[in-house]
Amino acid sequence: MRGIFKIAGACAVLGAGFGWFLTAPDPIDPNFGAALSGDAEAGALVFAAGGCVSCHAAPGAEGEEKQVLVGGLAFVSDFGTFYAPNISPDPNVGIGAWSLPGFARAVIRGVSPSGQHYYPAFPYAAYQHMHDQDVVNLFAYMQTLPADPTPSKAHDVGFPFNIRRSLGGWKLLFMKDEFVLSADHAPEVLRGRYLAEGLAHCAECHTPRNALGGLNRSNWLAGGPNPSGKGRIPNITQGKLDWSESDLVAYFTTGFTPDYDSAGGEMAEVVGNLAQLPESDRAAIAAYLKAVPAIP
Amino acid sequence: MFGKSTLVVSLSAALIATAGFAASHSSKSSNAAVVARHAQMQMIGYHTGLLGAIAKGEAEYDAGTVKAAAANLNALAKMNGATLWIEGTAQGQVDGSRAKAEIWSDPAGFAGKFAALEKASMDMMNAGDAAAVGAGMAGIGGACKGCHETYRGPKN
Numbered sequence: 001m002r003g004i005f006k007i008a009g010a011c012a013v014l015g016a017g018f019g020w021f022l023t024a025p026d027p028i029d030p031n032f033g034a035a036l037s038g039d040a041e042a043g044a045l046v047f048a049a050g051g052c053v054s055c056h057a058a059p060g061a062e063g064e065e066k067q068v069l070v071g072g073l074a075f076v077s078d079f080g081t082f083y084a085p086n087i088s089p090d091p092n093v094g095i096g097a098w099s100l101p102g103f104a105r106a107v108i109r110g111v112s113p114s115g116q117h118y119y120p121a122f123p124y125a126a127y128q129h130m131h132d133q134d135v136v137n138l139f140a141y142m143q144t145l146p147a148d149p150t151p152s153k154a155h156d157v158g159f160p161f162n163i164r165r166s167l168g169g170w171k172l173l174f175m176k177d178e179f180v181l182s183a184d185h186a187p188e189v190l191r192g193r194y195l196a197e198g199l200a201h202c203a204e205c206h207t208p209r210n211a212l213g214g215l216n217r218s219n220w221l222a223g224g225p226n227p228s229g230k231g232r233i234p235n236i237t238q239g240k241l242d243w244s245e246s247d248l249v250a251y252f253t254t255g256f257t258p259d260y261d262s263a264g265g266e267m268a269e270v271v272g273n274l275a276q277l278p279e280s281d282r283a284a285i286a287a288y289l290k291a292v293p294a295i296p
Numbered sequence: 297m298f299g300k301s302t303l304v305v306s307l308s309a310a311l312i313a314t315a316g317f318a319a320s321h322s323s324k325s326s327n328a329a330v331v332a333r334h335a336q337m338q339m340i341g342y343h344t345g346l347l348g349a350i351a352k353g354e355a356e357y358d359a360g361t362v363k364a365a366a367a368n369l370n371a372l373a374k375m376n377g378a379t380l381w382i383e384g385t386a387q388g389q390v391d392g393s394r395a396k397a398e399i400w401s402d403p404a405g406f407a408g409k410f411a412a413l414e415k416a417s418m419d420m421m422n423a424g425d426a427a428a429v430g431a432g433m434a435g436i437g438g439a440c441k442g443c444h445e446t447y448r449g450p451k452n
Contacts (some may be wrong), residue, residue, distance in 0.1 A: 226450055231452055260344045263441055263445075268441045272441075
């Protein structure tokens with residue numbers, strides 16, 4: 001009898017140890033990007049494609065103020081309210097004192113410099129696809145932005161979601177490192193895949209989520225209830241969206257739909273970001289949307 | 297005794313009927329305001345579409361069309377909103393409305409968005425060729441998007 005308890009105890013310890021091991025924040029190569037040099041001008045495009053401003057500028061900021069990534073925007077969810085942090089180059093409250101590998105670990109692994117998992121309100125599950133050179137360029141660009149000393153607001157998240165370690169489990173379950181669309185497509189579609197599934201993180205809103213907030217990859221871009229408010233996020237697969245590629249490019253450039261309605265809400269922000277990209281990138285996203293499996 | 301209670305009953309009935317009439321009257325005028333607003337937006341969309349077709353090269357540049365479309369947009373932007381954006385017609389209050397509560401909590405900001413369309417349409421009036429129409433579309437698109445970003449809710 002005592003033997004069984006001993007075995008069970010050992011199993012529990014081993015299991016917990018294994019769980020602890022599995023949920024450990026991913027490390028990153030301490031020499032990440034050492035062989036690359038950052039191009040801030042190219043980084044500005046990565047920054048636009050990533051839509052960083054839309055969440056990290058002060059709520060309601062316009063014009064020049066949008067360059068100050070002070071954070072503060074609230075994301076209400078079923079798990080609590082998250083607040084976008086200050087990612088301006090302030091050395092104390094922002095990212096001014098971060099190393100390049102620390103920045104890369106944050107953006108593509110979702111782990112803070114102090115080794116804590118970030119909540120997936122930060123779309124690192126999409127950003128993980130980012131090419132190293134784009135990470136390095138983005139880092140170079142973000143250092144050119146104005147610093148602001150306003151501290152980040154703490155998230156308002158209750159038990160058990162306030163246990164950061166549990167996010168390691170979330171990442172194991174839902175942070176898939178393969179793309180949804182197969183690689184068996186023309187280079188333009190694959191460029192669009194890199195932009196849409198990675199930087200522009202379209203699926204974060206346009207793909208429905210399960211009860212734990214994981215994306216339902218078999219309904220990729222099929223829309224669903226708006227996770228943070230009234231109304232629905234539209235299905236943008238060919239099952240519902242019959243716009244031509246040039247309609248899509250025009251929408252990404254001006255915000256006008258084919259019948260001259262215009263983008264609103266968060267999508268107006270997205271259009272503002274996409275409009276800064278080269279036309280070839282908007283065309284690539286359009287080509288990607290045409291290639292994604294149609295869901296009715 | 298009988299007479300008194302009959303009086304109370306009929307008075308109550310009359311009161312309820314009046315209240316009911318008032319409610320249906322107010323919801324009727326709210327609905328009408330929302331329908332009228334949508335008509336205004338449709339007019340804006342129609343004229344923007346005429347200009348957009350020229351900008352995209354789908355239609356020939358024609359100075360008369362550009363001037364007329366821009367002038368109509370200008371007039372639509374200048375409409376007095378007092379009859380249209382009446383209280384109690386926000387999204388959730390009236391079927392089909394996507395107007396956000398911010399329209400009423402921030403009237404100056406909302407008016408500023410129509411002013412932006414007024415200016416953008418004024419600039420468009422003298423667009424001399426298709427390329428100039430294209431450039432002017434950025435201003436008109438910006439005005440539409442700027443307002444919809446802040447003051448229009450998502451699709452119901």
